[in-house]
Amino acid sequence: MKISELSRQTGVPVASIKYFLRQGLLPAGRATAATLAEYGEEHAQRLRLIKALTTLGGLSIAATRDVLGAVDQAHGVEGALGAVSYALPVPGTAQPVESPGEVAEGGEGAEVAELLAALEWQVPGTSPHVKGLTAALKELRRLDAQYAPGELAAYARLAESVARLDLERAVGIDDPVSLAERAVVVLAVCAPVFELLRRLAQEDQVRRRVAGGDGA
Amino acid sequence: MKISELSRQTGVPVASIKYFLRQGLLPAGRATAATLAEYGEEHAQRLRLIKALTTLGGLSIAATRDVLGAVDQAHGVEGALGAVSYALPVPGTAQPVESPGEVAEGGEGAEVAELLAALEWQVPGTSPHVKGLTAALKELRRLDAQYAPGELAAYARLAESVARLDLERAVGIDDPVSLAERAVVVLAVCAPVFELLRRLAQEDQVRRRVAGGDGA
Missing domain, CATH: 1.10.1660.10 (Multidrug-efflux Transporter Regulator; Chain: A; Domain 2)
Known part of the structure; x- marks a missing residue:
């Protein structure tokens, strides 16, 4: 055409x-x-x-080029998801969060390592998402808005269920390019969908609290 | 000082x-x-x-001003969450997704309305998140990556559980400013934390699939 x-x-x-x-x-x-x-x-x-x-993904041209490069080189659903996952921007780190030298100081690195161990998640410490989570927890502590003990693990268990649905959406596709493209869609495009569902659920629950009369 | x-x-x-x-x-x-x-x-x-x-929230100066304005005017946990929720950028719509005139055409608006009815979520059709979800589903259909029947509802049920944890993090704070600020933190700053946990869980599950030998 x-x-x-x-x-x-x-x-x-x-x-x-x-x-x-x-x-x-x-x-x-x-x-x-x-x-x-x-x-x-x-x-x-x-x-x-x-x-x-x-x-929908909100990626820059440079980031899009990186992701497409990963798509073209990936093999299989694991390869595609893995390569694309590492090529995409890390959530919450659009701008550098840490000042140099601060990362090694806090206890958040150990906190993340302990969380992963408790969950029995097999993730290397070099994963950009481990670094991202460590930085996010550090920022929350600065805001005096840390997760209470067990709270982060509760979120993690729900994230595990969401990830299981994510992977199910990627299996059963045989063509490698389609598979890699599906990985991109699931990782980059569907993330806002879950966030929108979460906002809608929050709206509903706030309304119920008001209707229940236990609100301000 | x-x-x-x-x-x-x-x-x-x-x-x-x-x-x-x-x-x-x-x-x-x-x-x-x-x-x-x-x-x-x-x-x-x-x-x-x-x-x-x-x-962490990735907001522009203009968006930050809007959110702070909502914080200063909000009352109670419901008011704070509601005002801040509507002031924050809608996920997945950093750039306009729809061409004018396209929104009313597709069946996605009805799909979202049916989903909310099935879930019994009390959310007005005017919510920016309803519009955001409608636009996201339309974009996914263009990519031929729609959710299978029931899949979106499965994600929504998990989002409901996440929202319940979110609201628990906002209750028990009495000072109105602290309360509104906590709403901002929960909505804007903690969203990437869940997304990071989801990515980590995906990494774990991909690794398990490879180790299990059922991968490519």
Whole structure:
């Protein structure tokens, strides 16, 4: 198909498609003339993914390039999820949270290690998510809003159930590219969906408390 | 205390404190001389909150101002949670997802309404989170990555349990300002913590699948 048809099919403006081509996010089409190229279904699929990552996922062009690189190199559902998981921005660390030299000081690193051990989660200490959680807990302590003992473990048990649903959404897909793309969707695009459900549930529970008369 | 001491106590550079004062995020100190002002514990508390919102929460200065405005006007745990919840950016909509005129077309609005009815959640259709969820589901359908029947409800049930933990973290605080600030922390700052726990749980489960030999 021509670039105009690719634009119509995906809802991405032609100017944006050309930008993604220049940035190397989208592979070039098959040249049919000096200024014309032919695009296929794989371009449409990739374009929908780029759009999802940059809008719903909120990723920068540079981050999108990293994720697509991980997608292209990944094998199998574990490879895809693993590679994509490490390529995506770590939640809560859009801006550096720590001043240099502060990380090693606090007890939060040990707290995270103990939590993982208690949960029997097999995660290497080098995981960016271990570092992210350590930084987040440190920031919460500064705000005097630490989790009470056991509270973090209660959240973690629910996170475990959510992750189980996440993985179920990724199995049963055989084509490696589709599989890797599904990993991106599950990790980057579906995270806001759960956060929205959580906000809605909070709204409901606040309303019930008010109706129950035990509120302020 | 002087501004230099305020900076030391909160870890926020003096230049940033002056910027927050100019932007009206932080109330002015008590003037003690032409170029000197005295700051109190309430300034330190507010400053820690601004820092948390702009770093861990990832909020812009404008969004931070909106949230602080909601904090200052809120009453009680329900008022605080409600006001802050609506003032915060809606997850997944950092950039506009919908083209104009598209929202009313799809069946996602009805899907969200049916979901809320099935869950018996009391949430008005005007909630920004209803609109956000509708837009997210539409985007997932474009990516051919819809939730299977019942899958979204399974996520919603877990979100309900998470919201229950969230509300428990906000009760038992009497001072209205502390209460509103806790609402901000729970809603804006703790969201990444759950997302990090989810990523860690995913890492663990991927590892177990590989070890179990049922992976690629």
